[in-house]
Amino acid sequence: MELLIDDLLKTVSDGELLRIAEKIVEGERIEEEEALYLFRSGELPAIGHLAELINRRKNGMNAYFIVNRQINPTNVCVYQCDFCAFGVKRSDPRAYEMSLEDILKKVEETYRAGGREVHMVGGIPAHWGYERYVEIVRKIKENFPEVVVKAWTAIEIHHMAKISKKSYEEVLKELKEAGLEALPGGGAEIFSERARKIIAPNKANAEEYLEVHRTAHRLGIPTNATMLYGHVETYEERVEHLSKLREIQDETGGFQVFIPLAYWPQGTRLGGRRTSSVDDLKTIAISRIFLDNFDHIKAYWVTLGEKVAQIALNFGADDLDGTIEEEKIVHSAGTKSAYGHSVEKLVKLIKKAGKVPVERDTFYRVVRVYN
Numbered sequence: 001m002e003l004l005i006d007d008l009l010k011t012v013s014d015g016e017l018l019r020i021a022e023k024i025v026e027g028e029r030i031e032e033e034e035a036l037y038l039f040r041s042g043e044l045p046a047i048g049h050l051a052e053l054i055n056r057r058k059n060g061m062n063a064y065f066i067v068n069r070q071i072n073p074t075n076v077c078v079y080q081c082d083f084c085a086f087g088v089k090r091s092d093p094r095a096y097e098m099s100l101e102d103i104l105k106k107v108e109e110t111y112r113a114g115g116r117e118v119h120m121v122g123g124i125p126a127h128w129g130y131e132r133y134v135e136i137v138r139k140i141k142e143n144f145p146e147v148v149v150k151a152w153t154a155i156e157i158h159h160m161a162k163i164s165k166k167s168y169e170e171v172l173k174e175l176k177e178a179g180l181e182a183l184p185g186g187g188a189e190i191f192s193e194r195a196r197k198i199i200a201p202n203k204a205n206a207e208e209y210l211e212v213h214r215t216a217h218r219l220g221i222p223t224n225a226t227m228l229y230g231h232v233e234t235y236e237e238r239v240e241h242l243s244k245l246r247e248i249q250d251e252t253g254g255f256q257v258f259i260p261l262a263y264w265p266q267g268t269r270l271g272g273r274r275t276s277s278v279d280d281l282k283t284i285a286i287s288r289i290f291l292d293n294f295d296h297i298k299a300y301w302v303t304l305g306e307k308v309a310q311i312a313l314n315f316g317a318d319d320l321d322g323t324i325e326e327e328k329i330v331h332s333a334g335t336k337s338a339y340g341h342s343v344e345k346l347v348k349l350i351k352k353a354g355k356v357p358v359e360r361d362t363f364y365r366v367v368r369v370y371n
């Protein structure tokens, strides 16, 4: 399908938006103040079309998904971030901890069903020792060598470094030796110190998050990046967040994908409101435009809902995440999306968006194209 950018832009009467649009069409990088202008603009169709233009230059008509499983070994968490409804105290009746056997059983189910990635993140219990994190990775890899272990957020890595008195580099090297192949992007939340103090004052700060990712990239471990939006942050703070990621990506090239995560307030101490679909689509589109050095932008169906995620595939996103099987974190905060989806369902969602469904592995290598 041809994108009629020129025709669309003829309908835009805003001169500044037209100037920014010309830069985007020419493939030029936009500045922070220009991204901010887009966030404040009401011209969502034009912004979406521009983002989709960039996406098609990078990914053609492909829209990716993966057959994977999320495992959250525990919801016990020492940090108690105010925006999070998942992490609870050890004494809470909802608290759980999976044994190594429980974890391996889940991985086996996924492996037998054709899944080749485990995405593993969780709460951070004060009573867990460093070795436990390494051992979980090692045992999964020993038992299922074909399964890619994408595990532990930068917050968890920071915590491991703290309790083991090791550097990020030492921790990441040991995890890599045990079988870790990629890091998920969780824990970034919003980099602004002001907003972070309100929503997550206790855990690793922005610099620490970014340093973990930089170190992983240096060690040849690719990582994902996220941004939690729709709570107390301003548009300026969203742009500042994107800008920091773009800077590191210029330096290392180690980020695989950017995932904007819409905030869900139910059951959190922070409270607040759910983001609007307009905000969700605009954030996806501006991320696609601004992060010109990222190959992929994910429309995470769990936080966006299946419908908006599907629409986002024409607003600059090229990836829906995966089958997941058992999402717990966003469901604790009230999302109404499913806990997991079949391959057939994801293929159908993508085809209905007019895109070509492509099953990928963790590293965006093509596994199967569903023409």
Ligand code: SF4
Pocket (backbone or CB within 6 Å): 077, 078, 079, 080, 081, 084, 085, 086, 087, 122, 123, 124, 155, 200, 203
């Ligand atoms: S966001 Fe992560 S670190 Fe914070 S309370 Fe939830 S599980 Fe713990």
